[in-house]
Amino acid sequence: MPPAPQQPSAPAVPAGLPGTAARVLDLVASGVVSSRADLVRELGLAASTVSARVQELVDQGLLTEVGEGTSRGGRRPRLLRIPDDGAVALAADLGSHHVRLAAVGLTGSAADVEEHALDLAAGPAATLGVLVERLRALAERQRAAGRTVRGLGVGFPGPVDTEAGRVVAPSRMPGWHLFDLRDRLADALGLPVLVDNDANVMALGEHRTVLPHLRHLVLVKAGRGIGSGVISHGTLYRGAGGAAGDISHVRVEAAAERPCSCGNIGCLETVASGASLVAAVRERGLRVDGAADVLRLVRDGEPQATTLVRQAGRHIGTVLSVVVNFFNPQAVVLGGALAAAEPLVAAVRGMLYERCLPMTTSDLVITASTTGPDAGLLGAGHAALRELVHEAPAETGRAPAAPAAEPGRGAGTPMAEPR
Template identity: 45%
Template sequence: MTEDALTDPGSRGVTDLLAAAAPTAAPGAGTLLRLLRDGRPRTRSELASVTGLARSTVTQRVDALLASGLIGPAGEAVSTGGRPPTTFSFRPGARVVLAADLGATHARLALTDMSGTVLAEERADLDIALGPETVLDWVVGNGRDLLEGAGRRVGELLGLGIGLPGPVQHSTGRAVNPPIMPGWDNFDVPGHVRGRLDVPVLVDNDVNIMAIGEHHTAWPDASHLMFVKVATGIGCGIVSEGSVYRGAQGAAGDMGHIHVPSGGDKPCRCGNTGCLEAVASGAALAAALTGAGVPASGARDVVELSRNGSVPALRALRQAGRDIGEVLAASVNMFNPSVIVIGGALALAGDHLLAGVREIIYQRSLPLATEHLSIVSSRAGEGAGVVGAAVMVIEHCLSPRHADTLVNG
């Protein structure tokens, strides 16, 4: 099982869970924790039966998990004779997680429990171009405030997840040549944050964490999902077999810089011309509307215009949907997802963008690929990013290998 697996742990087979443990060692406390995270209380005997471990070994593992606070007694099972056995279950509130979704001009920070439920949050207008030190210090400072406000200590913090609006090498947590993030290129984000909060720090592209959040919140049973964020820029997060697909260098899903027929020779911020982002992003639509005599300064202005019934804005959104559909139609034939989710600031404008996407995908994609395809608006909404960043940390830190370190440390 991969550490960034997104599916409910209870849906995994026992063989998969045991395979996550070291091949030459008996399953540790982390494997028992993974079993218990499905929400169903179990007795020591049940855990021994499922894992094949000796009763004494299970007792030792359970005692370690009890001491860590990650599980707790959950009542008594039905007695089959003699004293009823005690059952044990996962305690999502035993630790908390900080999750940051950083956009081009905004920041959203949340405190969650280990189920991804948001306990408290903070939002702010924050320009990513202010640089990594300023932005990350805002995250750490406000994260400490959220912890204090919730009555939690830094020692209860499981980890911190961060989403950045640019290409990220997930293995190192460093942004790579981000076009709208001056000063961030190759900056050691995890190292900077760990110097202020001594916890695991995981970093990914903002669209990937939104895909994780949407999958976790609304589509946990979808094995193949694409999340398309349409805002200042355009990007796509891909979930395959329950895990984020990042590609060889973490650049998978960068659909905003694929050439589209309507793009012509329109310059894009990436240095090429005719990219999808150059004609269908919030920034591109705002510029086009302004040039046509309908002033708009960004994606949110385009949304506001559409909500007020502006015909030019509605037409622009429908065409943007068609342009996005051109790229997604090829992706549907290549990847064959079961769900495509459209999110981001422009998705808040209503059905016009979504209608344009659907129109082209159903025209251009193979019937077999679209037979059971759902093309929908985001259900997680603006909270998808922070939920996804939290889930990314939870799945990493509570994977069998890392959970063993957490319990034994």
């Protein structure tokens, strides 16, 4: 977001763990590899190098050997796994009207998931207290279970300045503009905190846990609003101002002159978001209380709701067809509440196959998120862990004081972005 004095062409060092070690953990955690030999094949590094990295991680307690696997015609591989009793991060997936919390380990599972109603629109003052309380309780439970809580990852349903850890100009949520969510949470919980846009953390979650092999993918979060997260070259793509991935405010013909919360007219959001769907269904005389009700109607085969959801899918597909032609990703993953509606997914598929160049869709995966509602939690948790695994290996439970080379960094123990 800052007018960017343009850092001297970024060192491109992914921060966190020394790179290779982090990739080793990722590969083991995601189940892509299970032995040193697998790592050699997957990473393309020399066996000696892999051996050395693995040994370090085992020494640090971040990795363990668990017996041997089956032979493939030679010596049996020694299986590697992430220890269950290892580190976890808290994860919070904020929605406009609810919040989901969980503890996420390096193995990729979301444990102790809970969901609460929480009206973000009421502003930070009214919501932060509850949030902190729940997170404290969650952290306590995890510690009681013998786990080390390493940090907190937060997905926020609006634009986020990830460098500063602040919310930026969210629509329909007065009071949050420039709120320094990261540092507030970090101070209250005594943990390092990472804050990012909800679609971004979902994209990270899907990528890490189910599609780690893919280099380029787009995740579309179709919930109350519409957002998207972009993975390019295997890492989150943020664009010049951190605003990349917005498809919600693209103008679509069908939205004509409808005013949008962004101040413009004819945005996709006004005809394809959960909120707009609810309104449209109500207009047809059906009684619904939210997107969940609409989904129920669709599951029950109610024709009008189904038609509307399908139409929403077409609108989303129309916009995505431009994205697919331009970005040529390997996968388009549909997440958020509406992704549970088969007709919407089908409509998106249809639109993409109809409108995109064959070259871009021939190998394209178009699918609903397989981690479902947990994608955001997993992504937020993983992202938080990723930034921290290089810290103390042991039982300390509290991250060490930041070595702090950076000058302009505020209080707390906030985490830097890989940029």
